[in-house]
Amino acid sequence: MRSKMILSLLLLSFSLSISAQFETAIVEKKIEDIWSENKSERITKLKELLIELPPELRTAYSSEKDYWQAYIHYKLGLSYLSKDKDKAKESFHNAIEILEQIERPNSESYALGGTLSSTLISVSSDKAFGLSQDANKQFQKSLELSKNNPRAYLGLGKSDFYKPAQYGGGERVEEYLKKALSYYKEEEKSNEQGPTWGKEEVYYLLSAFYNRIERIRDAKFHNSLGLKEFPQNELLLIQKEKFN
DSSP, rough: OOOHHHHHHHHHHHHHHHHHHHHHHHHHHHHHHHHHHHHGGGHHHHHHHSSSOHHHHHOOOOOHHHHHHHHHHHHHHHTTTOOOOOHHHHHHHHHHHHHHOOSSSSHHHHHHHHHHHHHHHHTTTGGGGHHHHHHHHHHHHHHHOOOHHHHHHHHHHHHHHHHGGGGTSSSSSSHHHHHHHHHHHHHSSOOOOOOOHHHHHHHHHHHHHHHTOOOOOHHHHHHHHHHOOOOHHHHHHHHTTTOO
């Protein structure tokens, strides 16, 4: 009797895990579809998504709900960046506050938290040093919990890409981004379902970095690879124009 009960609980736990993973994929696709479909309507649709949460999120574990709500605020902040820096900053801070509600942060929540701190530098340059330190700390915590997390390596590579050369910036960009790309590919082959965002940005940053150091063949190659997978990505399309 006891063994049957344990087996039933294990099966229930497994079923809930698979269901949660499936719902995560649906939620991320909804967010990314909004991001890629119509630039002029992004802000409106992302706000609507926050007001009326997708049904997949309403029944999700609280940590999953907090993570994806924070991610929506992050994308909303990115949408505001070129229009209203104050609203962008507010969105990034909202995302951070939501992430801080997670009682037991995992590798993904630390990777997103580091990304938010790093991105905040663009609208809080007076706090650049502290934000950079915090971002690096969170990326390292992410890797302590999952040594192959591509979003943590993307964050480290992006931070190094934008760090001024006089402070050591640019020295490890290629190393971090190459690792990120490798782990994104591993992630795609695995059966695990979780956040998948960021791969297109790795291609863009690698292409931009190689272009900066005049390795033009490598720059074109990675831009081409990126556009094969993400043909509508704005940054990759803009980068392509530089080679014409």
